[in-house]
Amino acid sequence: MSTQIRLRDCAKTFGDGTRALAPFDLTIEGGETIVLLGPSGCGKTTILRMIAGLEFPDKGGVITFDGDDVTHQSIEKRRVGMVFQSYALFPNMTVAQNVAYGLKVHGVSREESDARVKDMLEMMHIEMLADRRIDQLSGGQRQRVALARAIAVQPRVLLLDEPLTALDAKLRVRLRTEINALLRKLGITAVYVTHDQEEAMALGDRIVVMQKGEIAQIGTPREIYRKPQNPFVADFVGAANRLDGQMRDGRLHIGTHVFDAVDAFDPRHGAIIDQGPVELFFRADGLSTCDAARAHVTGRVEAVSYLGERLRLTVSGIGAQAVIVDTHADDVIAPGADVHCQINPDRLTVFPVGAGAGNSAANQSAHAVS
Amino acid sequence: MSSVQNIQEGRSRPSFPFGFLRRATPGAGSPAILALLMTPGIIIVAAFFLIPLALVAMRVADGPDGWATYFVILTNGRYFASLVQTLLMSAGVTLTALILCGVCGLFLVRNRFAGRNMLMALLTLPLSFPGTVVGFMVIMLAGRQGVIGSVTDALFDEKLVFAYEISGLFIGYLYFSIPRVILAVMASAEKLDPQLEEAARSLGAPTWRVIKDVILPGLMPGLVSSGAICFATAMGAFGTAFTLATDIDVLPMVIYTEFTRNANVAVAAALSIALGAMTWAVLFAVRCFVGSSADTAARGGA
Numbered sequence: 018m019s020t021q022i023r024l025r026d027c028a029k030t031f032g033d034g035t036r037a038l039a040p041f042d043l044t045i046e047g048g049e050t051i052v053l054l055g056p057s058g059c060g061k062t063t064i065l066r067m068i069a070g071l072e073f074p075d076k077g078g079v080i081t082f083d084g085d086d087v088t089h090q091s092i093e094k095r096r097v098g099m100v101f102q103s104y105a106l107f108p109n110m111t112v113a114q115n116v117a118y119g120l121k122v123h124g125v126s127r128e129e130s131d132a133r134v135k136d137m138l139e140m141m142h143i144e145m146l147a148d149r150r151i152d153q154l155s156g157g158q159r160q161r162v163a164l165a166r167a168i169a170v171q172p173r174v175l176l177l178d179e180p181l182t183a184l185d186a187k188l189r190v191r192l193r194t195e196i197n198a199l200l201r202k203l204g205i206t207a208v209y210v211t212h213d214q215e216e217a218m219a220l221g222d223r224i225v226v227m228q229k230g231e232i233a234q235i236g237t238p239r240e241i242y243r244k245p246q247n248p249f250v251a252d253f254v255g256a257a258n259r260l261d262g263q264m265r266d267g268r269l270h271i272g273t274h275v276f277d278a279v280d281a282f283d284p285r286h287g288a289i290i291d292q293g294p295v296e297l298f299f300r301a302d303g304l305s306t307c308d309a310a311r312a313h314v315t316g317r318v319e320a321v322s323y324l325g326e327r328l329r330l331t332v333s334g335i336g337a338q339a340v341i342v343d344t345h346a347d348d349v350i351a352p353g354a355d356v357h358c359q360i361n362p363d364r365l366t367v368f369p370v371g372a373g374a375g376n377s378a379a380n381q382s383a384h385a386v387s
Numbered sequence: 388m389s390s391v392q393n394i395q396e397g398r399s400r401p402s403f404p405f406g407f408l409r410r411a412t413p414g415a416g417s418p419a420i421l422a423l424l425m426t427p428g429i430i431i432v433a434a435f436f437l438i439p440l441a442l443v444a445m446r447v448a449d450g451p452d453g454w455a456t457y458f459v460i461l462t463n464g465r466y467f468a469s470l471v472q473t474l475l476m477s478a479g480v481t482l483t484a485l486i487l488c489g490v491c492g493l494f495l496v497r498n499r500f501a502g503r504n505m506l507m508a509l510l511t512l513p514l515s516f517p518g519t520v521v522g523f524m525v526i527m528l529a530g531r532q533g534v535i536g537s538v539t540d541a542l543f544d545e546k547l548v549f550a551y552e553i554s555g556l557f558i559g560y561l562y563f564s565i566p567r568v569i570l571a572v573m574a575s576a577e578k579l580d581p582q583l584e585e586a587a588r589s590l591g592a593p594t595w596r597v598i599k600d601v602i603l604p605g606l607m608p609g610l611v612s613s614g615a616i617c618f619a620t621a622m623g624a625f626g627t628a629f630t631l632a633t634d635i636d637v638l639p640m641v642i643y644t645e646f647t648r649n650a651n652v653a654v655a656a657a658l659s660i661a662l663g664a665m666t667w668a669v670l671f672a673v674r675c676f677v678g679s680s681a682d683t684a685a686r687g688g689a
Contacts, residue, residue: 071585092588099589105582109604118600119590163586170590 019047019206020082020173022068027078029063037063038230040078047083050200050207052217055227055253061210062178064227068208069176070095082173098167102179104159106151112162113138113147119170137165140199157188164196168203175200175207181216193219214254218242226250244366246282251298251366258304258340260297262367267291269367271360274313281367294370301329301343303364312357316340321350332356440663443656450653460657466641470658473638474665476553476560477621481614484564488613489606492572511566518563518626525559525631526550551632559627564617568610575609611677615670622666638662 022045029038038060045051053061066072067080070092074080080088087095099105106115116137120130138144141161146154154162160180167175180196181189197220200207211217217224218238226233226241226249233253234246245251263270264281283290297303309315316334323329323346330342330350335358342358350356450456460466495507513521529535529550539547549555579602587597603610625639638658646655 069585069589092585093591093593096591097589099586101582101586103580103582105580105586107583107587107601107604109600118587118592122591122596166586166590172589176589 019049019204021045021047021084022174022206022208023079023081024064024067024074025079025081027064027067027074027080029060029067029072030075036230041232043225043232043235045206045208047206048204049222050209050220052209052211052221052224053227054211054214054217054221054224055233056212058229059227060230061212061225061227064225065176065178065208065210068174069097069099096170096173098170098172098175100160100163100167100175100177100180102182104156104163104183106159106162106166108151110151111147112143112149112151112154115151115162116165116169118166123170133169134165137169141165141195156184157192160184160192164199168199168205173206175203175205177207177209179210179212182211182213189216196220226253228253245298248296248298248368251368256298256300256303256366258299258301258336259338260299260336260340261370262295262297264291264293264295264367264369269295269297269362269365271297272314274360276360276362281369283369290369295367296370298366298368299361299364301341303361304335304340304342304358305361306330306342306344306348307357307359309357311359313360315355315357318350318352318354318356320352330356332358444660446656447653447660450651450657452653456653456657457661460654460661465636466654466658469636469638469641470661470665472553472636473622473662474669476557476637477618478669480557480560480564480621481618484561484568484617485610485614487561488565488568488572489610492569493576493602493606495569496573496576510569513562514566516563518559518624518628519630521559521563522627522630524562525555525627529555529558551635553635553637555631556628556635556637559631560621560624563624563627564620567616568613571609571613572606575606579605607677611673615673618669619666622662 022043024041024043026040026042027038028036028040030036043064053064055061063072067074067078070087070090074088078088079086082095107118110118113134116134117130120133125133134147135144138147141164143158143161143165146158146162151159151162163180177196181192184192193216200220209217209220218241221238223235223237224241225235228249234241234250236244236246241250241254245254245256260271269276269281280289281291281295282288304314314335316332318330319333319339320331321328322331324343325346327343327346328348328350330344331339332342333339342356344350447456448454452459460470491510495503516524527533529548531546531548531550533548533550536546536548539545583601583605584597587601592600623639625643628635628637628640629643639662642655642658642662645651645658
């Protein structure tokens with residue numbers, strides 16, 4: 018059966034006094050794939066390493082696997098499979114020897130080990146590479162070997178630390194699909210660390226969005242995408258456009274326009290508010306181009322990029338910062354032109370001003386990607 | 388040819404008259420020029436290495452036993468004992484240095500502490516001493532008036548003196564070898580990927596297995612190359628032995644005595660050739676034995 022992981026009151030302070038993680042609770046159900054998502058330095062890798070047994074929580078923190086307290090157990094006793102961004106394959110061994118390593122360490126008989134290695138290589142579609150040296154493999158092949166090696170010992174939990182970051186975009190998507198299928202097939206509890214929002218959505222049963230050592234939100238991909246609970250999450254999952262507005266008696270005012278049926282959620286109090294200045298976060302679909310008569314807002318086109326199925330405009334003069342608006346691919350729009358837009362209120366996420374570090378978060382996520 | 392290249396590569400680049408010194412491009416007709424450039428090197432190798440070596444090898448035939456002198460050094464008890472003793476001591480020094488420096492080098496790379504740079508400087512100090520000075524230091528330590536002697540005299544009423552024999556030489560050579568080996572180990576250790584160890588541990592490997600399967604293979608290139616230098620030095624070094632005592636039967640000392648005191652040129656020549664051949668053979672065997680795995684580790688570690 019798949020292992021349930023619980024972290025209770027786990028915090029992490031490093032030797033030099035820096036607080037890497039504020040105390041948090043997290044339960045990962047058996048067989049669940051959970052993705053830890055956030056910019057670099059947010060603490061997501063520290064959580065993974067705590068589950069692995071490579072880092073230990075501050076005093077008071079408890080980690081259990083299916084109720085067994087493993088808090089003070091070191092990694093070699095925990096039966097965890099690990100996959101690293103740098104692959105971490107043993108260069109002095111062949112592919113087959115790498116995959117067999119854990120079995121050898123556990124004293125599995127030669128025949129059984131050979132059979133298991135063969136199964137693993139077949140499952141990862143790399144059986145023809147069995148006798149290759151590691152330096153003869155491509156990045157994608159290396160990561161397949163690393164996966165085979167990690168699951169060959171039938172670990173209680175599979176931990177993946179940005180496994181696809183070092184690969185090129187196309188391969189990343191293909192391997193992502195394979196990993197997803199593999200995790201479903203094995204039904205193993207998995208923890209996956211990434212800074213890539215798309216990867217998180219594709220793989221996670223649930224996503225844990227991290228910000229500066231704290232959990233910003235836990236939810237299914239749909240919840241995270243559609244109902245971000247604070248400006249940081251909204252921004253990090255792609256709603257990078259921002260406008261200012263006012264809530265008056267439960268109705269949203271943007272400029273001279275008034276919108277009904279928009280809720281402003283205050284994450285600090287966990288309540289809906291109906292008065293005060295608000296920030297609106299939205300993706301490119303929060304605004305759509307229209308003719309001047311029906312326009313809510315008008316701006317100036319700064320840049321145009323052709324994305325094939327649509328045209329992406331960078332528009333200034335609508336919010337404090339430039340906003341991104343998509344329009345039909347066939348439209349002919351040049352930089353410098355005026356563009357009229359309608360606001361789609363159901364695509365807006367509204368927070369009271371000051372509810373979270375929206376703009377600094379934008380900078381952080383940019384760093385994480387670069 | 389170089390001017391043609393310059394034009395192709397763009398006029399902004401200043402003309403470089405020695406274009407042929409750049410990396411040889413395939414099919415550019417440079418082998419002739421390269422061969423010409425190598426001539427001084429070939430002359431030096433021939434004049435100062437091949438010709439003297441051949442002459443020494445030939446002098447063996449001038450002795451009373453002729454070419455059979457080569458067999459004499461194997462059958463004569465004193466010469467043969469010296470051969471074996473030198474070989475064993477050099478191997479011993481090399482192994483001890485590798486183990487000591489392997490542990491210390493790894494520790495120094497992985498830990499940052501106050502005084503680390505000072506310690507590093509101290510450890511590499513022997514690099515600057517000639518063999519005679521090392522010998523002098525060994526006498527200060529373990530000689531008749533040495534520190535160890537005084538301490539054991541005070542404690543057990545018996546003076547422990549071992550500077551003037553093979554163990555003194557062992558200490559001297561070990562001291563001499565430590566900086567070379569430790570620097571090579573540290574260079575290899577810095578390239579070790581900590582995630583390799585984490586991966587091995589996640590697969591259930593206890594510490595000794597991590598050392599055997601991950602750390603040692605990673606350090607192997609540095610251990611092999613520095614061990615080779617260490618061994619060759621111990622085989623041939625003379626200054627320390629000469630300072631300690633003239634009756635230590637290591638090969639360089641025996642060669643010296645045969646050559647200068649006994650004027651036994653043929654035996655001295657035969658021993659010289661044997662010393663060179665043995666050192667070379669051991670290094671070659673080590674390279675064949677561990678070289679391939681070390682190569683793999685070095686390549687894969689990139």
